[in-house]
Amino acid sequence: MSEKIADDEWEWYIGKIFARLIEKVHNGKLETVVEIAPGYRYKIAYALKEFNFKGTIYVVDTNIDVLDYIKEKYKEFLPQSNIICVNKTFENCFEDIPNEFDLLLSNHSIDDMIIAEYMEKTYTNNLGNDNFKNILSNAWLNLGKDKNMISEITNHVYSSFKKFFNEKKIETIIMSQYKSNLYFKDKFTEMDEITENCFNKIKQLIQMDNENINKILKFYPFGEDDERYNGRYLLDNTQNAKNWIVGKTEI
Numbered sequence: 245m246s247e248k249i250a251d252d253e254w255e256w257y258i259g260k261i262f263a264r265l266i267e268k269v270h271n272g273k274l275e276t277v278v279e280i281a282p283g284y285r286y287k288i289a290y291a292l293k294e295f296n297f298k299g300t301i302y303v304v305d306t307n308i309d310v311l312d313y314i315k316e317k318y319k320e321f322l323p324q325s326n327i328i329c330v331n332k333t334f335e336n337c338f339e340d341i342p343n344e345f346d347l348l349l350s351n352h353s354i355d356d357m358i359i360a361e362y363m364e365k366t367y368t369n370n371l372g373n374d375n376f377k378n379i380l381s382n383a384w385l386n387l388g389k390d391k392n393m394i395s396e397i398t399n400h401v402y403s404s405f406k407k408f409f410n411e412k413k414i415e416t417i418i419m420s421q422y423k424s425n426l427y428f429k430d431k432f433t434e435m436d437e438i439t440e441n442c443f444n445k446i447k448q449l450i451q452m453d454n455e456n457i458n459k460i461l462k463f464y465p466f467g468e469d470d471e472r473y474n475g476r477y478l479l480d481n482t483q484n485a486k487n488w489i490v491g492k493t494e495i
């Protein structure tokens with residue numbers, strides 16, 4: 245399936261989780277939001293729709309076609325919002341983003357930031373193509389064999405977040421990095437192992453109450469009898485604090 249086609253139910257579901265975290269943890273004004281690396285997805289739009297968002301959202305992505313898509317899609321969900329697209333890498337976007345803002349949101353972007361840096365132009369040139377998943381899987385298998393490159397790239401991604409958190413005053417940060425479907429297939433673990441290490445380092449920059457977040461995440465958007473909850477697939481993965489960064493930066 246093309247990278248451009250989203251599973252709408254999944255977009256809605258992850259959007260529900262973001263909305264719940266925004267409601268229970270952020271609790272403040274919702275005027276200026278920054279989102280990093282949405283891809284051809286709209287989970288954050290689903291989340292902000294629950295608050296009838298009328299503020300400004302800065303969306304940062306290196307791919308211009310993604311941003312064209314986002315501009316249109318987010319306008320459908322958030323007709324009264326102001327959508328500002330920033331076509332830069334995260335590490336180069338700082339001057340385009342306000343120094344103070346209410347919410348930083350990003351869903352499942354750390355893996356893409358790592359592999360995009362490794363693949364350089366091959367990533368953005370192929371994103372949206374039908375064979376993108378194969379190209380991506382091969383790149384992860386190759387990166388998985390190169391310990392020096394793994395540490396160089398993950399340190400670089402971590403440092404970009406550290407610098408961003410030092411320079412910006414952000415009321416609440418909410419980022420996810422749950423296990424991907426690829427992780428559960430064919431014992432393909434390179435992507436999630438490398439990503440998890442990087443995500444956990446970034447997480448240490450944030451004051452986070454994991455126990456409270458787990459309480460907040462214990463809810464059932466699909467209904468309590470959904471088999472994914474019985475198998476604990478969702479409660480151990482998308483709805484588990486270990487796969488989220490939620491809070492403020494360490495002072």
Ligand SMILES: C[S@@+](CC[C@H](N)C(=O)[O-])C[C@H]1O[C@@H](n2cnc3c(N)ncnc32)[C@H](O)[C@@H]1O
Pocket residue numbers: 280281282283284285286287304305306307310332333334335350351352353356357358360361368371
């Ligand atoms: C597949 S999407 C991420 C997942 C998506 N947010 C979701 O909810 O499923 C990855 C996006 O990250 C963008 N990207 C990769 N590295 C980036 C970077 N360093 N800065 C900004 N965007 C980046 C890519 O262009 C792509 O659109």
